[in-house]
Amino acid sequence: MSAKNTVFGLKGNIVYSKTPMQLEICENGYLVCEEGKVKGVYPALPDTYAGIPVKDYGDRLLIPGLSDLHVHAPQYAFRGLGMDMELLEWLETNTFPEEAKYRDLDYAKKAYGIFAENLRKSATTRACIFATVHREATLYLMDQLEKAGLRTMVGKVNMDRNCPDYLSEASARSSAEETKLWLEDVKSRAYHNTMPILTPRFIPSCTDELMKLLKEIQTETGLPVQSHLSENYGEISWVQELCPESEFYGDAYDRFGLFGNDVKTVMAHCVHSDAREIARMKANGVFVAHCPESNMNLASGVAPIRTYLDEGLHVGLGSDVAGGSTENLFLAMAHAIQASKLRWRLKDDSLKPLTLPETFYMATKGGGAFFGKVGSFEEGYDLDLIVLDDARLKHPQQLSIEQRLERMVYLADEREIHAKYVAGEQLF
Known part of the structure; x- marks a missing residue:
C-alpha cells in the first residue's frame, strides 16, 4: 500500500x-x-x-510513527561509550575526536550507512538530525536518509570557536560560505524526503559574527533552526561569560533572531531553563526536545517537563544519540516517565510524574507538530x-x-x- x-x-x-x-x-x-x-x-x-x-x-x-526531535548521526558509532562523564568532558573526549573522522568520506559512508539502516528499521518516521561541519559527509548522510524513505531534517553543523582546531571552521565567514555551498548542493539534489535545517551547534561554539551570518541565511531561505539549550550548569555559566549582555541562555539565540517567532526552532534539553526562559520559549513558540536518557547519562539533570506541558509549550522527545544510548524512542518514553518520577521524589514533589498518555503524545503528535500535521x-x-x-x-x-x-x-x-x-x- x-x-x-x-x-x-x-x-x-x-x-x-x-x-x-x-x-x-x-x-x-x-x-x-x-x-x-x-x-x-x-x-x-x-x-x-x-x-x-x-x-x-x-x-x-x-x-x-514516532518523531525524534534531536539525534546526532555521527555519534551513533560510539553510543554506549563514555557514559561516566559529564557533558563538556564527554564532548572533548568522545564527541569531537569522533566527529573529526567525518572529513574522511569513506569513514562517513560506513558510519552513516549503519545509522540510516538502523533508523529505517526503528519506529522513527521523522527526525531532526545533526551531522558534522563536513559538507560532503553531510550530503552523503542526506542521500542515505532520502533512500531510506524517512522524513528528516538534517543540519551541517556550524562551529567557529571553542572546539579543537582539527574540527573548528576557519572563521565565521568560511562557516557561512560552506553552509551556502551545502544548501546549493541540497537544492540541486531535489530531495523529496530530506530537507536542510540550520544548525549552530550551541552558543559556546559560535561567535556573534557567525550567528549574524546564519540569521542572514535563515532570512533568505526561511529554514528552521536546531540547537542546544540549558543542558548543563557548566554550559549555562559559560554562555553567561561569553554573552554577558544576554538575560539568559535562550536570549543569546533570540537577540540574533534564531529563537522561534517566525523561525521554526527546536531546542534540545532545556533541563535548567528558568522562568524567564520558559516564558520566552512559550511566547516564541520554541519546541523543546526532551532527551531524558542523555540528561541522566551525562549528569545534566531532569528537565521539568510537567511545567512545560502545564505552560502549553511544544514538547517532543529526542534520543540524543550518543548521549542517549539508542535510537529506540519507546525507551525514550520509558526514560521520560522514570526521570520524572525521580525529579518528583528527589527534587520537586509539586511536579507530578509524567503519564503514559503524555509521553506517547510527546513521541507522536507533540514532536510531530514540528513537521506539520504529523503524529496523529x-x-x-x-x-x-x-x-x-x-x-x-x-x-x-x-x-x-x-x-x-x-x-x-x-x-x-x-x-x-x-x-x-x-x-x-x-x-x-
Whole structure:
C-alpha cells in the first residue's frame, strides 16, 4: 500500500492521541488513507469506502510513527561509550575526536550507512538530525536518509570557536560560505524526503559574527533552526561569560533572531531553563526536545517537563544519540516517565510524574507538530504509521489495548515493528 494507491484502508487495533491527557483507541478498527493523508478512523468501514483495498493486520497495534526531535548521526558509532562523564568532558573526549573522522568520506559512508539502516528499521518516521561541519559527509548522510524513505531534517553543523582546531571552521565567514555551498548542493539534489535545517551547534561554539551570518541565511531561505539549550550548569555559566549582555541562555539565540517567532526552532534539553526562559520559549513558540536518557547519562539533570506541558509549550522527545544510548524512542518514553518520577521524589514533589498518555503524545503528535500535521490519526494528518506485533512478548493474562501499548513502551525494539508507513508510503 502507498500514497500511489489513491485510497486504501488498514485494519487493526488503532491507538493515537488528540491531546496529552488520554489515548484514542479503536479496537479492530479501520483507518482510511487518501493520497498520503488520514481520512478517518472508524469502528466499521463506511459504505463510502466499500471496495477500497484494505490491509488487515489482525490483532496487531497500529500507532502513529514516532518523531525524534534531536539525534546526532555521527555519534551513533560510539553510543554506549563514555557514559561516566559529564557533558563538556564527554564532548572533548568522545564527541569531537569522533566527529573529526567525518572529513574522511569513506569513514562517513560506513558510519552513516549503519545509522540510516538502523533508523529505517526503528519506529522513527521523522527526525531532526545533526551531522558534522563536513559538507560532503553531510550530503552523503542526506542521500542515505532520502533512500531510506524517512522524513528528516538534517543540519551541517556550524562551529567557529571553542572546539579543537582539527574540527573548528576557519572563521565565521568560511562557516557561512560552506553552509551556502551545502544548501546549493541540497537544492540541486531535489530531495523529496530530506530537507536542510540550520544548525549552530550551541552558543559556546559560535561567535556573534557567525550567528549574524546564519540569521542572514535563515532570512533568505526561511529554514528552521536546531540547537542546544540549558543542558548543563557548566554550559549555562559559560554562555553567561561569553554573552554577558544576554538575560539568559535562550536570549543569546533570540537577540540574533534564531529563537522561534517566525523561525521554526527546536531546542534540545532545556533541563535548567528558568522562568524567564520558559516564558520566552512559550511566547516564541520554541519546541523543546526532551532527551531524558542523555540528561541522566551525562549528569545534566531532569528537565521539568510537567511545567512545560502545564505552560502549553511544544514538547517532543529526542534520543540524543550518543548521549542517549539508542535510537529506540519507546525507551525514550520509558526514560521520560522514570526521570520524572525521580525529579518528583528527589527534587520537586509539586511536579507530578509524567503519564503514559503524555509521553506517547510527546513521541507522536507533540514532536510531530514540528513537521506539520504529523503524529496523529486525526483527519488531514500525514499517514505516518507503525504496526506493532507483540506476539513475542508472551503473557498469561488478558491485557487491554492500552496495557499492550504500555508493555511496548518498556519492552519493544525493532523486532516488534511489523510494518512502517511514512506519509502514506509503506517502507516495509
